[in-house]
Amino acid sequence: MSSVKPYIPHQRARRTGPNAPLQIDWRAELRIWWREVDRVALVLVLLLMLVGTGAVAAASPASASRLSTSEVRLDDFYFFKQHIVWQTLGIGVMLGASMLSRERARQAGVLLASAMLVLLALVPLIGFEVNGAQRWINLGFSLQPSEFLKPAFAILLAWILSLRLRDPDLPVLGFASAVLVLVAMLLMMQPNLGDTMLFAGIWFVLVLLSGVSVQRLSALVGVGIVGLTAAYFLYDNARHRIDSFLGGGTAFDQVDLAERTLLAGGWTGTGLWLGIRKMNLPEAHTDYIFSVIGEEFGLLACALVVILYLALLWRVLLRLVDEDNLFAVLAGSGLVAAIGGQAFINILVNLQLFPSKGMTLPLVSYGGSSTIAMCLTVGLLLAITRRNPFLRRETPGLKAMLERREDAA
Numbered sequence: 001m002s003s004v005k006p007y008i009p010h011q012r013a014r015r016t017g018p019n020a021p022l023q024i025d026w027r028a029e030l031r032i033w034w035r036e037v038d039r040v041a042l043v044l045v046l047l048l049m050l051v052g053t054g055a056v057a058a059a060s061p062a063s064a065s066r067l068s069t070s071e072v073r074l075d076d077f078y079f080f081k082q083h084i085v086w087q088t089l090g091i092g093v094m095l096g097a098s099m100l101s102r103e104r105a106r107q108a109g110v111l112l113a114s115a116m117l118v119l120l121a122l123v124p125l126i127g128f129e130v131n132g133a134q135r136w137i138n139l140g141f142s143l144q145p146s147e148f149l150k151p152a153f154a155i156l157l158a159w160i161l162s163l164r165l166r167d168p169d170l171p172v173l174g175f176a177s178a179v180l181v182l183v184a185m186l187l188m189m190q191p192n193l194g195d196t197m198l199f200a201g202i203w204f205v206l207v208l209l210s211g212v213s214v215q216r217l218s219a220l221v222g223v224g225i226v227g228l229t230a231a232y233f234l235y236d237n238a239r240h241r242i243d244s245f246l247g248g249g250t251a252f253d254q255v256d257l258a259e260r261t262l263l264a265g266g267w268t269g270t271g272l273w274l275g276i277r278k279m280n281l282p283e284a285h286t287d288y289i290f291s292v293i294g295e296e297f298g299l300l301a302c303a304l305v306v307i308l309y310l311a312l313l314w315r316v317l318l319r320l321v322d323e324d325n326l327f328a329v330l331a332g333s334g335l336v337a338a339i340g341g342q343a344f345i346n347i348l349v350n351l352q353l354f355p356s357k358g359m360t361l362p363l364v365s366y367g368g369s370s371t372i373a374m375c376l377t378v379g380l381l382l383a384i385t386r387r388n389p390f391l392r393r394e395t396p397g398l399k400a401m402l403e404r405r406e407d408a409a
Contacts, residue, residue, distance in 0.1 A: 033099050036386040038319055044312045045378050049087055051305060052364035056083040059285040059292040062278040079285045083366045090375030097379025105383040109155025116149040120186045135190050146187060146195050147373035151380050154202050154334030161210040162327035194359045198341050205337045206330050257281050259352040262294035269298030285366040287358055290350040313340045319385045328384050335381040
């Protein structure tokens with residue numbers, strides 16, 4: 001009888017006895033995660049967070065001075081210290097979420113969407129107001145439900161639209177549109193026009209990729225234009241922001257101050273903590289941090305930030321281009337659309353090319369809910385795009401899948 005033991009594939013979980021609980025081999029899990037995760041995307045995200053650390057350090061004295069009162073004097077580096085805490089927590093959330101399987105990530109996204117929709121509906125009832133907008137709920141800590149709804153919304157819509165492959169007769173477009181309308185109504189009650197437009201953009205990307213006919217998509221886009229026009233006439237917040245943008249603004253408008261601050265440093269910047277215009281800039285550590293980067297680190301640094309965002313978008317799209325799972329393609333595209341859309345809206349506002357939206361720069365700006373939620377978005381994105389590098393796909397990806405569906409119809 002041979003004494004050679006038969007080969008048994010590596011087991012990720014085992015029992016130490018017949019009645020012992022199942023134990024997970026975390027070292028094996030980490031090795032598998034490191035092999036499958038998109039390390040290039042992870043590095044790009046960490047680089048953006050590193051840029052955010054330096055940017056918040058530059059902006060913290062300006063915001064601390066502006067928000068200090070005669071009774072309470074904030075330390076110059078108050079926001080910088082808090083930002084380090086939020087970033088540390090965010091990295092933990094990101095890495096934890098990235099270790100989920102694709103199926104677990106889908107389940108987590110759907111459950112999170114349900115919970116955040118409930119909280120979003122409660123905001124007008126029990127939420128509190130900051131800077132004229134009622135967007136936060138006090139749960140022992142301040143929580144902005146709309147921030148956590150962004151990744152969950154993308155995953156929920158991806159799951160709904162992917163059901164079309166199982167049953168072509170399901171009215172998935174109607175369901176997805178109904179979710180968007182519900183979210184838009186709840187956001188406009190705050191009011192929050194900026195996030196409403198971002199959610200609409202995520203919906204548009206996912207619907208476009210899901211293969212909906214051009215005629216139906218055009219009709220829905222027409223309805224969206226009508227809704228935006230109605231928002232202009234019915235909501236003072238939307239009308240004031242759009243009028244201020246179209247009117248060119250004054251030297252005292254936030255977007256005009258942001259543009260002046262952005263250009264004040266020239267190509268190479270004034271140097272860390274040497275900027276002057278940032279001291280008059282409202283929300284220097286959040287909404288207008290891109291302008292602080294421009295003043296203290298220069299336009300070349302701003303260009304580098306834009307390149308990092310573009311590289312992240314391109315890397316994710318390359319990862320998805322030969323993916324043969326429709327849910328993965330839609331969810332990955334929706335999540336990266338949420339990151340990229342918010343980033344470029346914020347940048348365009350700082351360049352005075354878009355109306356002010358009160359939207360942070362993802363992974364860079366200071367924030368509690370925004371930092372944790374954006375790290376969760378990245379973590380879910382990394383989980384959904386995980387891939388065994390030793391497996392080769394037999395199909396060319398989404399294009400062939402959509403062609404097969406059209407032939408069947």
